[in-house]
Amino acid sequence: MIKRFFRFLFKISTWFVILSFMLVMAFKWVPVPVTPLMLIRYFEPDSHKTLKHDWVALDNISKNLQLAVICSEDQNFLNHKGFDYKAIKKAIENNKKGKGVKGASTISQQTAKNVFLWPQRSWLRKGLETYFAFLIELCWSKERIMEVYLNSIEMGNGIYGAQAASQYWFKKPASKLALQEAAAIAAILPNPRTYKANPATAYIESRKQWIVKQIGYFGPLDYTKQDGGKPKN
Numbered sequence: 001m002i003k004r005f006f007r008f009l010f011k012i013s014t015w016f017v018i019l020s021f022m023l024v025m026a027f028k029w030v031p032v033p034v035t036p037l038m039l040i041r042y043f044e045p046d047s048h049k050t051l052k053h054d055w056v057a058l059d060n061i062s063k064n065l066q067l068a069v070i071c072s073e074d075q076n077f078l079n080h081k082g083f084d085y086k087a088i089k090k091a092i093e094n095n096k097k098g099k100g101v102k103g104a105s106t107i108s109q110q111t112a113k114n115v116f117l118w119p120q121r122s123w124l125r126k127g128l129e130t131y132f133a134f135l136i137e138l139c140w141s142k143e144r145i146m147e148v149y150l151n152s153i154e155m156g157n158g159i160y161g162a163q164a165a166s167q168y169w170f171k172k173p174a175s176k177l178a179l180q181e182a183a184a185i186a187a188i189l190p191n192p193r194t195y196k197a198n199p200a201t202a203y204i205e206s207r208k209q210w211i212v213k214q215i216g217y218f219g220p221l222d223y224t225k226q227d228g229g230k231p232k233n
Contacts, residue, residue, distance in 0.1 A: 050158030068186035071214035082137035
């Protein structure tokens with residue numbers, strides 16, 4: 001019985017690795033049509049049954065927004081291989097001091113969670129998030145990770161992706177977002193169902209200006225450089 005059990009586990013694990021790798025490779029080229037989070041939000045009891053999601057190529061998303069999410073969510077995005085160990089260490093230290101875990105997840109990890117997994121926190125989900133983040137960093141370019149990220153993340157109540165968010169908040173395509181507008185959208189990402197990009201509250205306005213300042217430190221966005229910018233906190 002024990003041998004059968006372990007043989008069964010081995011088969012399940014093998015098929016999981018094969019199928020997950022095939023899915024990651026498919027999404028290297030194919031747009032992600034829907035994510036688990038979109039479906040979970042849509043079928044929640046208090047949902048407004050709204051799902052706005054329009055996929056666009058990275059070239060049709062303003063560099064201002066790309067820079068804004070990097071500078072607000074993951075300033076070492078161009079440098080790391082999926083995990084920011086300094087941020088993880090800092091988050092652990094803050095947690096020990098009772099300040100809460102903050103800022104440890106990279107854009108790669110958030111992409112893995114949003115595209116392949118569910119939002120509720122658990123050790124199982126965190127383990128799978130680590131696995132998928134490793135896979136997408138292995139198989140996708142940084143540009144593709146950013147493209148999938150900006151087309152999949154929640155940017156409002158029932159609003160997913162840069163194009164839908166840009167139209168919803170500023171009545172324009174994602175390619176036309178100005179710096180302040182891009183910073184406003186990035187500013188609401190920690191809690192996009194509660195915060196508003198437009199009109200911005202005093203808190204969001206302060207976050208906007210911090211993000212704009214960070215973009216100034218970061219400099220031009222160049223995916224060919226693994227050195228990236230050197231933003232200041």
